[in-house]
Amino acid sequence: MLTGTALGALVWARSMTIAHVCFGCARDLAGVRAVRDPHYALPLVICPDCGKACVRQTHPFHTRWIASLRIGTAVTALIFQNVVALTLICSTLVVIAGALTLGYAAMIGELTRQAMINLGMSIGAVSIVTGAWLTAGLSHIPWWRAWLGWMLLVVVLVGLIAAVSLGALGGRVPDLVSWIVGTSVITAAACVPLGIVMVLALAGIPLGKLILSAHRAFVRGRFRWRRRRRALGATLL
Numbered sequence: 001m002l003t004g005t006a007l008g009a010l011v012w013a014r015s016m017t018i019a020h021v022c023f024g025c026a027r028d029l030a031g032v033r034a035v036r037d038p039h040y041a042l043p044l045v046i047c048p049d050c051g052k053a054c055v056r057q058t059h060p061f062h063t064r065w066i067a068s069l070r071i072g073t074a075v076t077a078l079i080f081q082n083v084v085a086l087t088l089i090c091s092t093l094v095v096i097a098g099a100l101t102l103g104y105a106a107m108i109g110e111l112t113r114q115a116m117i118n119l120g121m122s123i124g125a126v127s128i129v130t131g132a133w134l135t136a137g138l139s140h141i142p143w144w145r146a147w148l149g150w151m152l153l154v155v156v157l158v159g160l161i162a163a164v165s166l167g168a169l170g171g172r173v174p175d176l177v178s179w180i181v182g183t184s185v186i187t188a189a190a191c192v193p194l195g196i197v198m199v200l201a202l203a204g205i206p207l208g209k210l211i212l213s214a215h216r217a218f219v220r221g222r223f224r225w226r227r228r229r230r231a232l233g234a235t236l237l
Contacts, residue, residue, distance in 0.1 A: 020032075020054075020056060022047040022050065022054065023052060023054055024047060024049075024050040024051075024052035025049050025052070027047055027048075027049050029045045029047060029054070032045050032047070032048065033045075042055050043055060044056070081137055084133055085133075085137075088126070088130055089154065089157065091126045091129075092126055092130065092194070093154070093157060093158065093161070095119070095122050095123055095126050095197060096154075096190045096193045098118075098119050099119060099123075099190075099192070099193035099196075100193070102116065102119055103189070123193070123197055123200065126197060127196075127198075127199075127201045127204065128200070128201070128203055128204040129204060130150070130197065130198075130204060131200075131202060131204025131205050131207070131208060132204040132207040132211060133204075133208065134146050134147060134201065134208065135204065135209055135211075136208040136212045136215070137208075139212055147198065150198075151198060154194055155187060155190070155194065158190040158194075159183055159186075159187040162183045162186035162187055163183045166179055166182045
């Protein structure tokens with residue numbers, strides 16, 4: 001843990017101007033504002049004493065600080081994407097299980113209106129969020145690959161859960177044919193609510209495009225601010 005003195009020294013080192021010595025007269029050019037070269041776009045510093053021009057170099061402390069920030073941003077985005085994907089997978093599996101349970105309740109005559117309303121609201125919420133995430137979060141992948149891959153992933157997970165559940169409920173290793181047939185029937189039945197979710201997910205595409213447009217506008221604004229700052233000849237530390 002940093003002490004008060006060490007933390008103060010770190011803040012002072014981060015905020016202080018990095019020395020820049022002129023190659024002609026050895027004057028410190030740290031306080032001289034750099035101008036952008038119109039041809040090579042390099043930050044040039046003109047010595048007011050000898051008139052020698054030199055390029056303002058970026059200090060390793062600053063470049064490492066920027067690199068660490070970029071790595072942190074990338075790792076944060078990756079963790080966020082994984083958390084959203086895991087949450088949507090779990091939510092989709094819960095919705096599919098609820099739909100299958102509701103279908104069984106309808107077969108035995110125990111279907112209630114409140115259960116249908118709750119399932120409908122759950123399917124609507126999961127569908128909209130899924131469509132928005134597939135549009136905005138996986139924009140670097142062709143849309144048909146993202147949607148098809150997501151459906152295949154959910155179907156495979158449903159089949160694995162069904163296979164494990166049938167084996168666990170039997171108390172022993174079930175008959176191979178019965179195990180395969182039961183797993184196939186459950187997986188095929190789960191494709192019906194999954195198809196409904198994916199069809200309703202189309203309603204989340206406008207929301208995903210809005211999120212993607214807002215993100216791109218934010219990134220373009222940052223780049224414009226940087227170019228404007230460089231055009232004004234801001235000093236690079």
